Amino acid sequence: MKTKTLSVLLLMTTFIVAVSFTFSKQQPKPWNVPEKNAKMANPVKADAASLNAGKASWSKNCASCHGKMGHGDGSKAAKLTTHPGDFSTATTQAQSDGSLFYKISEGRDDMPAFKKKISDEDEIWSLVNYMRTFKK
Amino acid sequence: MKAHTTLYRGSHKAALVLFCLLGCLNFLNAQDSTAVKEEATAAPAAPKKSKPVPNTFENIWLLDNQSVMVPMKGSFQLDFMHRFGTIDGGYQSLFGLFGGINIRIGGNYVPRENLLIGLSLTEYNLTWEGYVKYAGLKQTKDDRIPVSVTYYGDMAVDTRSDPTGGLYAHGSDRLMFFNQILIARKFGDRFSIQVAPSLTHVNVVQGYYPGDTTADGKSVLGKEMKHDHFAIAFSGKVKLNNTLNLLLNYDQPITKHLTNNPNPNLSAGLEINTTGHTFQVLVGNYRYITPSRNNYYNNNDYKSGQWLIGFNMTRLWNW
Secondary structure, eight states, rough: OHHHHEEEHHHHHHHHHHHHHTSOOOOOOOOOOOOOHHTOEEEEEHHHHHHHHHHHHHHTHHHHOTTTTSSSTTTGGGGGGHHHHHHHHHHHHTSSSHHHHHHHHOOBBTTOOOOGGGOHHHHHHEEEEHGGGOOO | EHHHHHHHHOOOOHHHHHHHHHHHHHHHHHOOOOOOOOOOOOOOOOEEEEEEESSSSSSSSEEEEEEEEOTTEEEEHHHHHEEEEEGGGGGGTTTTSSSOOEEEEEEEEEEEEEEEEEEEETTTTGEEEEEEEEEEOOOOOTTTSSSSEEEEEEEEEEEOOOOTSSSSGGGGGGEEEEEEEEEEEEEETTTEEEEEEEEEEEEEEEEOOSOBBBSSSOOOESSOOOOEEEEEEEEEEEESSSSSSEEEEEEEEEEOOOOOOOOOEEEEEEEOOOEEEEEEEEEESSSOOSHHHHHHHHHOGGTTTTEEEEEEEEEEHHO
């Protein structure tokens, strides 16, 4: 192959590889939770009724993006700009119940504000209880 | 008895009075006494507010009826509803899928808590509907309030072209009104039941000359049907799993007319819910979608196998 053709091909390949990294999914940026919200105690006991309610709500509202077991592998996950996260890891499980409640309620970017969809706060607290079952 | 095509007009006061009375429901429930006693004793602690039971039903639609549900404030919902022809057409109409369709497109908005307003257009008779729904009472978790009660009011207008006046002598003849009280209770996690009495009013009914005359020799005009029609609906939801519900419904006419009495409706369907969408696939007898027309004019008879397939699709946005 002529040197000129090879050089052009090499340049194109380098360009394509470099550009592909700019379209890869963004990792979640830091999400600061106000202190008073982070310190809120979960008023709903993590009993069977709460876990059942949380599981039902997870299946309907969350699983399509976050996956059935919270690994970030839902059917819609590939279309999201931001990776939905793996909730089984310490990064998520180390957060307080109040922090998780805040993030579910307020949302950001791809994540809807579920306080507008779920009228019962106890249901959101039950979602938090259910998310604790993802822990490895 | 001579048949005659003369149309007979009526008025609509009862439904307006009912609407005003029911509009007071929430105020009666929520009012606090404004009389304050000057006492030296410490004020008692404010009673803990009872929380409403969530998800008695998961959509405003329950097959052909409304449910007690009103979405959260700021919600907008788009409805697509489709009814096919009756299955007794057999293969020639692919069991109704290729014949006798009816379609409705509608939009609903919740401008304030518990209040829904909506507008829709149905293919049958080019019927526009404006409707309002108010959730006056909600069942609470501590059973202080044992049932949810919602009012639904619907005005329908036939907008078909009538250049010769052969269909309607007057503009107001095109109007039909539907008022319904929806009363529901959730039992445990899996079962919900709803009872919904209704009143349909039609502004114009078919007249006929029975052959009687007055003292001065004028022919008496009779009515084939009454202007007002009472009915009652019984509905239920059974939760099969976290995303799938079984819906059941039965509509029973109560008012007896001289002729053309409407048939009851028996329907069942499956409902799939996601965070933004609801899909209901049903088998039933009602084909008109417009509730006043369904209750007043249904001539599909489940005893004769006149079933049809239909679906409701809704999409909900929250702002």
